[in-house]
Amino acid sequence: MTTHPLTPGIDRQDVAIRLPRKWRRLFRHPLFWIGGSMLALLLLFSFLGPVFDKAAGEHYDMATQLFGPSFAHPLGTNVLGQDELAQLMVGGQRPILAGFATAIAAAIIGIATGLVAGYSGSVFDSVLMRITDMFLSIPQVVPILLIESLLGASTKSLIIVVALTAWPAAARIIRARTLIVRRQPFIEAAIACGDSHARILVHHVLPNLLDDIVVASTNLFANVVLVMAITTFIGLGLPPPWNWASMFAGNMDNIVGGQWWVVYPPGLAFSVLLVSVYFLGEAVRSALNPQESMEAQ
C-alpha cells in the first residue's frame, strides 16, 4: 500500500483504476441499463434461443394451422402450423444483423461526407449538399424497390442499396455541426500550428462531434431497420427464409379475426429493437455531452 505523497490517504492504485468520467456517467445513466438489458435480452432471444431446437421454426403441420398459444407452442402457430415463437427467434437474426451492418455503412458514408463538406466549404460543399438534397427529395423506398426488383432481392444487395440511400440524413446533421466547430478558435490555433487538414479533421473536429454522430447513427439505425422492414413486407427486401417482416406478411392474408398471436409479436419485436438502440444512444450521447440532456424519454 503506497500512498501518494501529495494526497495522503488516497491509495494510488485506487485512483488508477477509476474509470474516465465519461464512462462513469454512462454507467450511471438509467437508460444505459434499460436499453442495454433490452438489447441483450433480444440478442439472446434471437441468437441463443434457436440453438436449443434448430428445426422448430421450420417444422410445419397442416393439422395445427393457426392454433392458439399452448404449452407446446407458447406463442401459437402460424398459417402453416409452424411454431410462432421459434419463428420469432430466428426471424430476428437477419433484421438485427442487416440493420446494424447497413446503419454502420450508411453512418460511415454520411459522417465522412458531412465532415468533408462542412470543413472544406466552397464549391465542394455546395455540390455535396445538392447531392444530399436530391437523395432527400425522393422517397427512399422507391429506388430500393426498383433496384431490388431489378437485381432480385438478396441480403447483400439490400444492405448496399439501403445504405446508399440512407446516408444523406446523417451527412446533413454532421455538416451543419462541422460548420459550427470549424469556426472555433482552437481550429484556427491548430491551423496556425501547421497541422494538416486530415489531422485537424480527425483530432480536432471529429472528437467535438461525437454526440452528434451518436444521434445521427441511432436515427440511421431506426431508418434502415424500418425501411428494410417495409421493403421485406412488400416482398422485395430480405429474401427467404422468414424474418419478422415477412412472417407477418405471410400470415396477414389468412387472418379472419382473433389470431392475435401471429399479429402482435413481430411488430413489437421491431419496437423493442429500436427502443433499446435509441435508449443506448441517448445514454451515450448524454454521457458525452451532459449539458443538453434530453428530458423524459
Place this chain on the structure above:
Amino acid sequence: MARYVARRVGEAVFTLFVVSVAAFVLLKLMPFNLAAIMAGPRASPGTVAQIAQGMGLDQPLPIQFLLWLHQLASGGAALAWQYAPPSLELLFLGSALAAFCAFWIAYVQAKRPRTLFDRAASLITFILFTLPSFWVGFVLIFVFGLQLLWLPAVGPNLDPSSQGFSNWIVEMILPVVTLAITTIATWTTYFRGAIDEALRSDYIRTARAKGLPEDRVIVVHVLRNALLPAITIAGLSLPSLFNNVIVIEWIFAMQGLGSALVYALVAFNYGVAVDLVLVIGAVTICGSLVADLLYAVADPRIKFV
C-alpha cells in the same frame, strides 16, 4: 424574392431531370431483355427483334431516353397520374391529422414541462414511431376491422360498394390514422421546440401583459409562429411520409401511386414502373418546392437572395 423563386424552381426541375435520368439508366442496366419478356417465353427471335424495334430498344441510349420523354409527354405521365389522387388525399389528410395532434400534444407538453403528461406523451409517441407502419396499419385493421367490426378493413378503392363521399370518409379513417401515427413523434418534437421558443418570446409576454385572453394568445401568437417552422418540416418529411404511403396503400388495397408501383415491380412491368417513379418523384419534389416557397411568403423576416 423573384430570384429566390426562380432558383428554387430551377433546382426542382434539375432534381426531377436527374431522377428521370437515374430511373432510366437503372432500367437500362437491368440484366435481361425487356422485349423478350414482353414477347413471352415461346416467342421466336424474329418476334423479339420486332418488338424491340417497335419499342425503340435498338436505338442508342440518348435517343431511347428522348423517346421515353416523348412517351411520357404524350400520355404516359397522364396515365400514371391517374393513380395520384388517392395517394395525395392520404398524404394530405394524414399530415393534417398528424400536425393537429402533434401541435396540441407539444403545446400541453411545453406549457407543463416535466409533468406526468409530458413524459407519458413523449414515451408513447416515441414508441409509436418505432413501430413499422405496415404493422400499425394491420393492427388497426385487425382490431377495428376484423374484431370490433367498426370500420371497413380496406381503404377507398374502385369497388362499386366503395363509391360515394360517406363511404370514402369511413374507408379513409384507418389509412389516415396509420399515416398520422407513424409521423406524430417527429412532428411533436419539432413543434415542441417551436412552441417553447414562442412561449418564451417577448411578444407573448406583451400579448399577455396587454390583457389578451389566453386562447387568443395561443391561436394568434403561439400557433402562427410555431406553424412557420412546421411548413419547412412538412416539406422535408414529405418523402419519408411517402415511404409509408406506399406500404399503407398496399395493405389497405387502395389504387394509389405506391400500390401501383409495387404491382408494376412485382409483375416486372418496368415500363409502367419508371413512369410511376417519375410521377412519385414529381409529387415529392413539387411538395418540397411548395413548402419552401410558402415559407418564404409566410415569414417576412427572412430575405432570400
